[in-house]
Amino acid sequence: MSRTVSALYDKYDEAAAAVRELEDAGIPAADISLVSNNVDNHYRVEADKETAGDIAADGAGAGSLIGGGAGLLAGLGVIAIPGIGPVVAAGWLAATAVGAAAGAIAGAIGGGIVGSLTRSGVSEEDAHLYAEGVRRGGSLVSVRVEADREAAVEQILHAHDHVDLAARGGALRDNGWRQFDESGRAFSEEELARARQDPRQPLI
Template identity: 30%
Template structure:
Protein backbone atom coordinates (compact mmCIF):
# COMPACT_ATOMS: atom_id res chain seq x y z
CA UNK A 1 0.00 0.00 0.00
CA UNK A 2 1.11 3.53 -0.64
CA UNK A 3 0.13 7.15 -0.05
CA UNK A 4 -0.65 9.94 -2.49
CA UNK A 5 0.21 13.44 -1.27
CA UNK A 6 -0.92 16.70 -2.81
CA UNK A 7 0.32 20.18 -1.91
CA UNK A 8 -2.29 22.94 -2.07
CA UNK A 9 -2.08 26.67 -1.60
CA UNK A 10 -5.66 27.17 -0.48
CA UNK A 11 -8.06 25.58 1.93
CA UNK A 12 -10.79 25.64 -0.70
CA UNK A 13 -8.73 23.42 -3.02
CA UNK A 14 -7.94 20.91 -0.29
CA UNK A 15 -11.58 20.80 0.78
CA UNK A 16 -12.73 20.13 -2.79
CA UNK A 17 -10.22 17.28 -3.09
CA UNK A 18 -11.42 15.61 0.09
CA UNK A 19 -15.06 15.99 -0.94
CA UNK A 20 -14.39 14.62 -4.40
CA UNK A 21 -12.43 11.66 -3.01
CA UNK A 22 -15.34 10.87 -0.68
CA UNK A 23 -17.78 11.25 -3.58
CA UNK A 24 -15.68 8.84 -5.65
CA UNK A 25 -15.99 6.16 -2.98
CA UNK A 26 -12.65 6.59 -1.21
CA UNK A 27 -12.77 5.99 2.52
CA UNK A 28 -12.55 8.95 4.86
CA UNK A 29 -10.31 6.77 7.05
CA UNK A 30 -7.48 7.12 4.52
CA UNK A 31 -7.65 10.92 4.30
CA UNK A 32 -5.37 13.26 6.23
CA UNK A 33 -4.75 16.97 6.14
CA UNK A 34 -1.92 19.07 7.54
CA UNK A 35 -1.91 22.87 7.43
CA UNK A 36 -0.28 25.68 9.32
CA UNK A 37 -2.70 27.45 11.60
CA UNK A 38 -2.91 31.17 11.02
CA UNK A 39 -1.47 32.97 14.04
CA UNK A 40 -4.62 35.10 14.20
CA UNK A 41 -6.65 31.89 14.45
CA UNK A 42 -4.57 30.73 17.39
CA UNK A 43 -5.20 34.03 19.14
CA UNK A 44 -8.91 33.89 18.39
CA UNK A 45 -9.08 30.30 19.61
CA UNK A 46 -7.46 31.32 22.89
CA UNK A 47 -9.83 34.27 23.20
CA UNK A 48 -12.79 31.94 22.54
CA UNK A 49 -11.53 29.62 25.27
CA UNK A 50 -11.48 32.57 27.64
CA UNK A 51 -14.99 33.71 26.72
CA UNK A 52 -16.43 30.21 26.39
CA UNK A 53 -17.46 30.81 22.78
CA UNK A 54 -17.36 27.83 20.39
CA UNK A 55 -14.90 27.78 17.53
CA UNK A 56 -15.42 26.94 13.92
CA UNK A 57 -14.67 28.00 10.38
CA UNK A 58 -14.57 31.73 9.79
CA UNK A 59 -15.51 32.25 6.14
CA UNK A 60 -14.38 35.87 6.22
CA UNK A 61 -10.87 34.91 7.27
CA UNK A 62 -10.49 31.65 5.30
CA UNK A 63 -8.75 29.77 8.07
CA UNK A 64 -9.41 26.70 10.13
CA UNK A 65 -9.74 26.87 13.88
CA UNK A 66 -10.94 24.31 16.38
CA UNK A 67 -12.09 23.95 19.92
CA UNK A 68 -10.63 21.66 22.62
CA UNK A 69 -9.26 18.46 21.07
CA UNK A 70 -7.34 15.41 22.24
CA UNK A 71 -5.26 14.31 19.28
CA UNK A 72 -3.86 11.29 21.06
CA UNK A 73 -7.27 9.68 21.16
CA UNK A 74 -8.39 11.14 17.83
CA UNK A 75 -11.70 12.24 19.28
CA UNK A 76 -13.25 15.65 19.52
CA UNK A 77 -13.89 16.74 23.08
CA UNK A 78 -15.18 20.19 22.27
CA UNK A 79 -17.61 21.80 19.87
CA UNK A 80 -17.98 21.59 16.14
CA UNK A 81 -15.04 21.84 13.76
CA UNK A 82 -15.77 23.63 10.53
CA UNK A 83 -14.14 23.91 7.14
CA UNK A 84 -11.95 21.23 5.68
CA UNK A 85 -10.81 19.94 9.06
CA UNK A 86 -14.43 19.18 9.88
CA UNK A 87 -14.51 16.69 7.01
CA UNK A 88 -12.10 14.41 8.82
CA UNK A 89 -11.95 12.74 12.21
CA UNK A 90 -9.48 13.72 14.89
CA UNK A 91 -8.92 17.30 13.75
CA UNK A 92 -7.21 19.70 16.07
CA UNK A 93 -4.47 22.20 16.64
CA UNK A 94 -0.99 21.08 17.58
CA UNK A 95 2.27 22.96 18.10
CA UNK A 96 5.05 21.41 16.01
CA UNK A 97 8.68 22.34 16.72
CA UNK A 98 10.16 24.28 13.81
CA UNK A 99 6.77 24.89 12.19
CA UNK A 100 4.53 26.39 14.87
CA UNK A 101 0.82 25.78 15.35
CA UNK A 102 -0.73 23.48 12.74
CA UNK A 103 -4.09 21.89 12.05
CA UNK A 104 -3.93 18.13 11.58
CA UNK A 105 -6.84 15.88 10.69
CA UNK A 106 -7.23 12.22 9.84
CA UNK A 107 -4.84 9.36 10.61
CA UNK A 108 -1.76 11.59 10.53
CA UNK A 109 -3.08 13.55 13.54
CA UNK A 110 -2.32 10.62 15.86
CA UNK A 111 1.22 10.40 14.50
CA UNK A 112 1.74 14.09 15.05
CA UNK A 113 0.53 13.95 18.65
CA UNK A 114 3.95 12.57 19.55
CA UNK A 115 5.72 15.06 17.30
CA UNK A 116 7.91 16.51 20.02
CA UNK A 117 10.43 13.76 19.28
CA UNK A 118 10.41 13.64 15.49
CA UNK A 119 8.32 16.63 14.49
CA UNK A 120 6.43 16.85 11.24
CA UNK A 121 9.35 15.41 9.28
CA UNK A 122 9.36 12.30 11.49
CA UNK A 123 5.61 11.79 11.12
CA UNK A 124 5.90 12.03 7.34
CA UNK A 125 8.84 9.61 7.30
CA UNK A 126 6.57 7.20 9.19
CA UNK A 127 4.23 7.46 6.19
CA UNK A 128 7.03 6.12 3.99
CA UNK A 129 8.13 9.48 2.63
CA UNK A 130 11.90 9.89 2.27
CA UNK A 131 13.45 12.19 4.89
CA UNK A 132 14.61 14.85 2.40
CA UNK A 133 11.16 15.00 0.79
CA UNK A 134 9.55 15.17 4.25
CA UNK A 135 11.74 18.18 5.05
CA UNK A 136 10.48 19.85 1.87
CA UNK A 137 6.86 19.18 2.87
CA UNK A 138 7.61 20.66 6.29
CA UNK A 139 8.82 23.83 4.56
CA UNK A 140 5.70 23.83 2.38
CA UNK A 141 3.55 23.77 5.54
CA UNK A 142 5.69 26.44 7.19
CA UNK A 143 5.17 28.60 4.09
CA UNK A 144 1.39 28.35 4.38
CA UNK A 145 0.56 25.49 2.00
CA UNK A 146 -1.55 22.47 2.93
CA UNK A 147 -0.93 18.75 2.49
CA UNK A 148 -3.81 16.47 1.58
CA UNK A 149 -2.80 12.83 2.01
CA UNK A 150 -4.62 9.68 0.99
CA UNK A 151 -3.06 6.57 2.47
CA UNK A 152 -3.84 2.95 1.76
CA UNK A 153 -3.77 3.17 -2.03
CA UNK A 154 -3.86 -0.40 -3.30
CA UNK A 155 -2.83 -0.19 -6.96
CA UNK A 156 -1.60 2.04 -9.80
CA UNK A 157 -5.15 2.64 -11.03
CA UNK A 158 -6.08 4.21 -7.67
CA UNK A 159 -2.82 6.21 -7.60
CA UNK A 160 -3.69 7.65 -11.02
CA UNK A 161 -7.30 8.42 -10.08
CA UNK A 162 -6.40 10.11 -6.77
CA UNK A 163 -3.55 12.08 -8.38
CA UNK A 164 -5.90 13.21 -11.16
CA UNK A 165 -8.48 14.38 -8.60
CA UNK A 166 -5.78 16.32 -6.74
CA UNK A 167 -4.41 17.91 -9.92
CA UNK A 168 -7.89 18.80 -11.17
CA UNK A 169 -8.47 20.66 -7.92
CA UNK A 170 -5.32 22.76 -8.07
CA UNK A 171 -2.55 20.71 -6.48
CA UNK A 172 0.81 22.42 -6.81
CA UNK A 173 2.54 19.05 -6.59
CA UNK A 174 1.33 15.44 -6.34
CA UNK A 175 3.54 12.51 -5.37
CA UNK A 176 3.08 8.82 -4.55
CA UNK A 177 5.07 7.05 -1.81
Protein backbone atom coordinates (compact mmCIF):
# COMPACT_ATOMS: atom_id res chain seq x y z
CA MET A 1 0.00 0.00 0.00
CA SER A 2 1.37 3.40 -0.99
CA ARG A 3 1.97 6.01 1.71
CA THR A 4 2.99 9.65 1.62
CA VAL A 5 6.12 10.79 3.45
CA SER A 6 6.90 14.51 3.54
CA ALA A 7 9.51 16.89 4.91
CA LEU A 8 9.66 20.68 5.07
CA TYR A 9 12.91 22.58 4.58
CA ASP A 10 13.66 26.24 5.26
CA LYS A 11 16.33 26.17 2.53
CA TYR A 12 15.67 25.13 -1.05
CA ASP A 13 19.17 23.67 -1.39
CA GLU A 14 18.42 21.14 1.37
CA ALA A 15 15.19 20.11 -0.34
CA ALA A 16 16.91 19.77 -3.72
CA ALA A 17 19.68 17.66 -2.17
CA ALA A 18 17.06 15.38 -0.63
CA VAL A 19 15.35 14.99 -4.01
CA ARG A 20 18.63 14.05 -5.68
CA GLU A 21 19.42 11.51 -2.96
CA LEU A 22 15.95 9.97 -3.27
CA GLU A 23 16.46 9.54 -7.00
CA ASP A 24 19.93 8.07 -6.43
CA ALA A 25 18.28 5.55 -4.08
CA GLY A 26 15.98 4.42 -6.89
CA ILE A 27 12.80 6.34 -6.03
CA PRO A 28 11.16 7.23 -9.37
CA ALA A 29 10.79 10.95 -10.13
CA ALA A 30 7.07 10.31 -10.70
CA ASP A 31 6.74 9.47 -6.97
CA ILE A 32 8.52 12.60 -5.72
CA SER A 33 7.17 16.14 -5.49
CA LEU A 34 8.86 19.46 -4.70
CA VAL A 35 7.05 22.75 -4.00
CA SER A 36 9.11 25.82 -3.09
CA ASN A 37 8.04 29.42 -2.45
CA ASN A 38 9.05 31.76 -5.27
CA VAL A 39 7.20 35.01 -4.48
CA ASP A 40 10.50 36.89 -4.72
CA ASN A 41 11.58 35.09 -7.92
CA HIS A 42 14.43 33.64 -5.85
CA TYR A 43 14.66 30.52 -8.00
CA ARG A 44 14.69 30.82 -11.77
CA VAL A 45 13.41 28.24 -14.19
CA GLU A 46 13.81 28.02 -17.93
CA ALA A 47 12.06 30.84 -19.74
CA ASP A 48 10.05 28.45 -21.90
CA LYS A 49 8.62 26.39 -19.02
CA GLU A 50 4.84 26.12 -18.97
CA THR A 51 2.98 27.47 -15.98
CA ALA A 52 0.17 25.64 -14.26
CA GLY A 53 -2.23 28.05 -15.92
CA ASP A 54 -0.89 27.12 -19.35
CA ILE A 55 -1.21 23.42 -18.54
CA ALA A 56 -4.76 23.73 -17.22
CA ALA A 57 -5.83 25.97 -20.10
CA ASP A 58 -4.55 23.84 -22.96
CA GLY A 59 -5.27 20.44 -21.39
CA ALA A 60 -1.62 19.40 -21.60
CA GLY A 61 -2.10 17.30 -18.48
CA ALA A 62 -0.29 16.72 -15.22
CA GLY A 63 2.71 15.09 -16.85
CA SER A 64 4.01 18.50 -17.89
CA LEU A 65 5.13 19.12 -14.30
CA ILE A 66 6.90 15.79 -13.83
CA GLY A 67 10.62 15.61 -14.49
CA GLY A 68 11.84 13.45 -17.33
CA GLY A 69 15.05 11.50 -17.78
CA ALA A 70 17.13 14.27 -16.25
CA GLY A 71 15.30 13.93 -12.94
CA LEU A 72 12.58 15.77 -11.09
CA LEU A 73 14.48 19.03 -10.71
CA ALA A 74 14.73 19.37 -14.49
CA GLY A 75 10.94 19.50 -14.62
CA LEU A 76 10.46 22.48 -12.29
CA GLY A 77 7.88 24.99 -13.46
CA VAL A 78 6.22 28.09 -12.01
CA ILE A 79 2.68 27.79 -10.64
CA ALA A 80 0.56 29.85 -8.24
CA ILE A 81 -0.98 28.51 -5.04
CA PRO A 82 -3.84 30.38 -3.32
CA GLY A 83 -2.61 31.97 -0.11
CA ILE A 84 1.05 31.48 -1.05
CA GLY A 85 1.56 32.99 -4.49
CA PRO A 86 4.15 31.84 -7.05
CA VAL A 87 6.09 28.66 -6.35
CA VAL A 88 8.50 26.53 -8.33
CA ALA A 89 7.19 22.99 -8.35
CA ALA A 90 7.38 19.59 -9.99
CA GLY A 91 6.09 16.10 -9.35
CA TRP A 92 2.90 14.32 -8.44
CA LEU A 93 1.65 16.78 -5.81
CA ALA A 94 1.89 19.72 -8.18
CA ALA A 95 0.49 17.59 -11.00
CA THR A 96 -2.51 16.48 -8.94
CA ALA A 97 -3.23 20.07 -8.01
CA VAL A 98 -2.92 21.21 -11.63
CA GLY A 99 -5.36 18.52 -12.66
CA ALA A 100 -7.83 19.90 -10.13
CA ALA A 101 -7.32 23.36 -11.61
CA ALA A 102 -8.40 22.37 -15.12
CA GLY A 103 -11.31 24.57 -16.03
CA ALA A 104 -10.67 26.91 -13.09
CA ILE A 105 -8.92 30.27 -13.06
CA ALA A 106 -5.65 29.90 -14.97
CA GLY A 107 -2.60 29.86 -12.76
CA ALA A 108 -4.33 28.83 -9.53
CA ILE A 109 -4.54 25.42 -7.92
CA GLY A 110 -8.13 24.28 -7.45
CA GLY A 111 -8.54 22.90 -3.94
CA GLY A 112 -5.18 24.30 -2.91
CA ILE A 113 -2.15 22.62 -1.45
CA VAL A 114 -3.90 21.54 1.77
CA GLY A 115 -6.55 19.64 -0.17
CA SER A 116 -3.94 17.99 -2.38
CA LEU A 117 -1.94 16.88 0.66
CA THR A 118 -4.89 15.54 2.61
CA ARG A 119 -6.12 13.63 -0.43
CA SER A 120 -2.74 11.92 -0.51
CA GLY A 121 -3.09 10.78 3.10
CA VAL A 122 -1.35 13.59 5.01
CA SER A 123 -3.18 14.59 8.18
CA GLU A 124 -5.04 17.90 8.01
CA GLU A 125 -2.95 19.35 10.84
CA ASP A 126 0.33 18.51 9.11
CA ALA A 127 -1.02 19.68 5.74
CA HIS A 128 -1.74 23.12 7.20
CA LEU A 129 1.75 23.29 8.70
CA TYR A 130 3.40 22.24 5.45
CA ALA A 131 1.40 24.83 3.50
CA GLU A 132 2.23 27.58 6.00
CA GLY A 133 5.89 26.53 5.87
CA VAL A 134 5.92 27.02 2.11
CA ARG A 135 4.08 30.34 2.52
CA ARG A 136 6.90 31.50 4.80
CA GLY A 137 9.59 30.76 2.25
CA GLY A 138 10.12 27.03 2.71
CA SER A 139 10.30 24.03 0.40
CA LEU A 140 8.21 20.88 0.71
CA VAL A 141 9.29 17.44 -0.51
CA SER A 142 6.60 14.74 -0.59
CA VAL A 143 7.17 11.14 -1.63
CA ARG A 144 4.72 8.35 -2.47
CA VAL A 145 6.27 5.11 -1.31
CA GLU A 146 5.33 1.53 -0.50
CA ALA A 147 5.34 0.62 3.19
CA ASP A 148 8.50 -1.49 2.91
CA ARG A 149 10.52 1.54 1.74
CA GLU A 150 8.94 4.14 4.04
CA ALA A 151 11.70 4.00 6.67
CA ALA A 152 14.45 4.37 4.05
CA VAL A 153 12.71 7.39 2.50
CA GLU A 154 12.24 9.01 5.91
CA GLN A 155 15.92 8.48 6.65
CA ILE A 156 16.91 10.25 3.44
CA LEU A 157 14.52 13.16 4.03
CA HIS A 158 15.65 13.58 7.63
CA ALA A 159 19.35 13.35 6.77
CA HIS A 160 19.05 16.88 5.40
CA ASP A 161 18.37 19.97 7.51
CA HIS A 162 14.58 19.62 7.76
CA VAL A 163 12.05 21.41 9.94
CA ASP A 164 10.84 19.80 13.18
CA LEU A 165 7.17 20.11 12.30
CA ALA A 166 5.80 19.74 15.84
CA ALA A 167 8.18 22.36 17.22
CA ARG A 168 7.49 24.74 14.34
CA GLY A 169 3.76 24.32 14.79
CA GLY A 170 4.06 25.10 18.49
CA ALA A 171 6.09 28.25 17.79
CA LEU A 172 3.61 29.45 15.19
CA ARG A 173 0.63 28.89 17.48
CA ASP A 174 2.40 30.70 20.31
CA ASN A 175 2.57 33.69 17.94
CA GLY A 176 -1.14 33.59 17.17
CA TRP A 177 -1.22 31.42 14.04
CA ARG A 178 -4.06 28.88 13.82
CA GLN A 179 -4.04 27.38 10.34
CA PHE A 180 -3.09 28.08 6.74
CA ASP A 181 -5.62 30.33 5.01
CA GLU A 182 -5.96 29.63 1.31
CA SER A 183 -8.05 32.77 0.91
CA GLY A 184 -5.39 34.89 2.62
CA ARG A 185 -2.85 37.06 0.91
CA ALA A 186 0.63 36.01 -0.11
CA PHE A 187 3.57 37.68 1.60
CA SER A 188 5.20 40.66 -0.04
CA GLU A 189 8.85 40.29 -1.01
CA GLU A 190 9.84 42.27 2.09
CA GLU A 191 7.74 40.07 4.38
CA LEU A 192 9.06 36.94 2.72
CA ALA A 193 12.63 38.11 3.27
CA ARG A 194 11.85 38.50 6.99
CA ALA A 195 10.13 35.13 7.07
CA ARG A 196 13.15 33.48 5.46
CA GLN A 197 15.31 34.90 8.26
CA ASP A 198 12.96 33.50 10.94
CA PRO A 199 10.07 31.35 9.68
CA ARG A 200 8.58 31.24 13.21
CA GLN A 201 7.95 34.97 13.56
CA PRO A 202 4.36 36.25 13.89
CA LEU A 203 3.61 37.21 10.29
CA ILE A 204 -0.10 36.56 9.86
